[in-house]
Amino acid sequence: MIISRLLKKGNNVIIFFEDNSKIKIDYEVAAKSGLRSNDDLSDELREKLLEQDLRIRVRNGAFNYLGRRHHSFFELRKKLSAKGYDKEVIDETLNGLKDKGYIDDEDFAKRYIEEAVLRKKSGTNKIIAGLYQKGISREIINRAMNSFDNDAEMTQNAFEIAKKKLISLKNRDIEKNKLKTKLFSFLSGKGYSSDIIKKVLSNLDLNQEEEY
Known part of the structure; x- marks a missing residue:
């Protein structure tokens, strides 16, 4: 499929083809691909670019939520799933962020408890129920509660x-x-x-x- 032109729009690049079809991919993906006008884009490469684009969008979406406040793994998965992203890609991306320390359910639980006790003045039962709703495991909840002398x-x-x-x-x-x-x-x-x-x-x- 022959590329007729490429148009940068914000953080995205729209790739137009000679048959009047088009795809939109993240600028980072487009820049790394080195594509230019008149290049012949194979179906295989097209699918590869769209997959890379999806992974970047999921990653950026996760970072966007984390930039606003701390989130549990479960919260991020739920919010990203609501946007219609592929669940397998979501889990792979979030597990990667977890391995790198960007997502830490135990740290999240400790921060949640501290805020609930000191600012919201919530009791133990309400805190535990809230952590369950955030998808935190009983094991992590117990450790986090025990670490906070409250x-x-x-x-x-x-x-x-x-x-x-x-x-x-x-x-x-x-x-x-x-x-x-x-x-x-x-x-x-x-x-x-x-x-x-x-x-x-x-x-x-x-x-x-x-x-x-």
Whole structure:
């Protein structure tokens, strides 16, 4: 198939053929191929260029997501699959990035836990559920949780948000005998374990008044 002309458009190159057909490939692929106008592009080479283009697009897509924030292997696979890329190429590309250290589920899990505890003030159960949703294995979750000494931090977080919730409940004139039940449900919904919740409620003054 004879190439009539090549047109660079952004990061891509459009290759036009004499039969009025065309293909679009990444500039990096086009540059390495050394193709020029009037070259005869065989079907075999055409398919090879399109395969190289696909691999670069998948790689660049993965780097684009990683540039925004850390992602788990599962998250990247899901997002790239949603774009319609070949699943085999996705897995090969992501495994290559994993081998090079660009994707690290254990590091991701540790960062996720730290942010969840320190910024979002989430409890253990909610954190574990969140990591499962990100495709992190139980083994990695256990190691990551064990590496983060968070009991004291979580208890303090639970106590602080319980105090704020207590003020809100009192402003709504919730009956005193229902306060503990409401607070227990609230903290449970935040992912805190029953042990931490009981500890917090035993130290919480249900008679406290809002300070001005």
